Structures are given as structure tokens and as C-alpha cells.
Amino acid sequence: MENEAQHIPFFTKLFTLSQILGILSVVLVGVWCGYFRKGFAWGSEPVLQFNWHPFLMVLGMVFLYANGALIYRGFRSEKKKKLKILHMLIQLGAFIFSIVGLVAVFDFHNNSSPKIPNMYSLHSWIGLCTVILFACQWVIGLLTFLFPGLRPSVRAAYLPVHQFFGLFIFVGAVSSCLLGFTEKAIFSVKNYSSLPPEGVLINVTGLVLIMFGGLVVYLVSHPKFRRQTTEDEVLLTDTVLE
Template identity: 55%
Template sequence: MQDKTNIMDDSAPRPIRSLFAWLVGASQILGLASVVLTGVWMGHYRGGFAWDGSAREFNLHPLCMVLGLVFLQGDAILVYRVFRNEPKRNVKLLHGIIHLLALIMSIIGFVAVFDFHRAAKIPDMYSLHSWCGMATLVLFCLQWVMGLLFFLFPVASSWLRASYLPIHVFCGLVLLVMAIGSCLLGITEKLLFSITSTYSLFAPEGVLANVLGLLLVSFGVLLTYLITRDEYRRPPNPEEESLSVHFKTLTEGGSPSTP
């Protein structure tokens, strides 16, 4: 009996399975390194973390954003490739749980920055970074709710789910790109606010933050590659075939029993 814990089925050529495993491992190293580097930046160079309205509370914002909207969101998307042979219902549940954790971390990060702004009497929502970040969070919440209603606890009909699925997948990738783009804007904004006089002199803090930006971009590129390659997609299963046949029947006027 085939071991369903394998990240790819045995029918796939060995070079493809081996490359896939290495790429998944590399994506996790890049994602975790991004989170760790953000923690080092905020902890070592910016004074650490607290929940007291000070700048240390602000430091929770970048850490939670990178952890939630980038790393966890990316992994939530990737589970459909990694656990491609597991029952789809289980993968859906894992996908939803990781997205929920990402949402919780993101909300904590947003509350932290607004609380800091209020305590320091700094205006809210005036920068491109804040506009892009807010748009990303709002759309992320909408995407999570729609996924919950359409797929995890489906209240929509089969043909609606089938028609919405490509949109859901596309929006997931768009949101990951938006999250990384917002992080890059935030990194640049933070550096310009904090080390304007030494940034152009290759200050260690600036170099570290720039490396963080490169790691985030690399993580996004690698995940996009893994998610869009046909050879890494889930193999067909009865649930998916049934959904596809039902959708074709409704749209083309055929019969479910028609070959």
C-alpha cells in the first residue's frame, strides 16, 4: 500500500520528486530565514518587543506581517502541493487552519501599529505602504471567508464552486505578491525613517534589512514556481472529477452519464 505521507506519488519520475522535495525545503528555509531576520532586526537593532504603546510595540508589526501574511500564507497555499496524495478534505482543513493562523498574526500586527500611532500621536494611513498593507489585509479576510463558505463548509452549489475555484487560486497568488510588495515598501519606509543619515553608507542595519527584502522576494518567486508547475499539481481524484463533470453538465447541457 502506498504511503500517503510522501510529498509526491511514486508514479512521478524520480528526478521530479527529488527536485520538488529540494525546492519545498528551500522555500521553507527562505521563509523561516525571513521571519528570523525580521526578529533579529526588530530585536537587536530596534530594541525588542513589548505591548506598551512604545516603539517596541511597533516592532511587533513587521514580525507579525512577515510571519502571517507572507510565511504562513505561503505555506497554506503550498499544502496542496506537499500533501498532494492526502484526502482533499484533510488538506482543505489544514489549508484553512494555517490561513486562520496567518489572519490572527496579521490582525495582531495591525493592532500593534495602530496602537503605537495612537500613543505617539502619529497620523494613520498616509503612506503607500499603509494603503497597500490595508488593502492586502482586507482582501485576505475576504478571501478566507469566501474559501470557508465555498470549499471548507460549502454553502454554494457545485457549479458555483467550480467556477469560483480558479478565481480563488489566482487571488491567493495575488495576495501573496501584494503581501511581499507591502513588506518591501515597509522595509524601505522603516529604514528611511530610522537610519536616513547612515543608510547610504551601508550601515549593518540597512544591509540586514535589504537582505530580508531579497529573501522575501526569493520566497515568493519559489512558491509561485511550485504552485504553477503542472507536474506538481494534485493528481485527479473522484471528488474533483465529479465536480468537473457536474460543472460541464450544467454549462454544456450534457448528461452526467454521458461519456
């Protein structure tokens, strides 16, 4: 426990830094879409409807998703059951944002004239794979850990798989955002190669996002920041996985 106590201040500093970078990346992408890309609309103006896509993907699949993963580290003294429900709800929110974000881009492609083809780029392939994996992960996670909840031995066996795919989906989401930034910059930013303010903003947002991603992966995966099993939880084996 003394060992754990030594790691908490370090964790708190890195966690704070990750929140600053995460909020900054959402704000930067908001400024990009809201100011440089002329703001948001739905249906009536496909070009403005598109802007929901980068904004909601960064907000949902990256920022919210990361915080959903981090709650076990950030609120280590809370009851596990409560954290599991919170984790499930945050990831549900992230998933809903992502679906709306996907509808925005498909609508934009289909309602543009001429129509823009869907699902041809590496960005779209990695992005859609990531969202599909996320949906599977969420459903399997719900059935395994919460409702109806499988046998403790099955849950214990599945937990590392859930954690691995959790990180893999996050890395896929960050990569996909970076690819999307590059696509949009090449397609829509006039003279991207002479680095106008919008180009600089996109590149800086990409760098902030990759720093946020790296830090979150570290905080989530490093064993020394892992939630310690309490004595009560050890005595009540079932509760460990509750």
C-alpha cells in the same frame, strides 16, 4: 502518473529551498526587531510595540500564508477534505497574526507623541488592501468550499478565481513588506545611506523575502506541480471538490 513521479523530487528540492528561505526571512526580521530595534513590548512602550508589526506580518501574511497555500502541493497524498480544513486553519492563523500586527502599528502611531498619521503611505495602502482582500477571500473560500459548501459546479467555477486572488494577495503581502522595510529604514536607521549593519540586514532580508516570494509563486502556480486527481476522486465527482 509516471510524469508526475518525475516532478516530485524536483518539487521536493524547491520546496525545501523555499522553507529555508522562508524560515530565514522570519529569523532575519526577528533579529532585526529583537536586536537592532530593541525587542518587543505591548502598550507600555509604543516604539517596542511597533516591532510586532514587521515580525507578525512577515510571519503571518508571508510565511504562514505561503505554507497554507503550499499544503496542497506538499501533502499530495493526503485526503483533500483534510487538506482543505488545514488550509483554512493555517490561513486563519495567518489572518489573526496580521490583525495583531496591524493593531501594533496603529497603536504605535496613535500613542506616539506627536501622533504619527495613519494610512498615508503606499505601503499602508497596499498593505491594508491586501489584508481586506485576504479577509474576503477567507470568508468566501469557507462558504464556497467548506461550510455550508456550494454546488460542485459553482465550486469548480470559483476555484480559479480563488487561486488567482490567493496569489495576488501573496504578492501584495510580499510587496507591502518590502515597502515597509524601506520606510522603516529611511525613518529609523541612522545613516542608512552609509549602509550600517542594520541597513545591510534590512536589505538582505528584503532580498531573501523576494526570493522566497518568487519561489512560492512558482511552486503554487506551475501546472506540473499540481495535485493530480486520483481515480477515486474522478469517479466521485463531488469528492474532487470536497
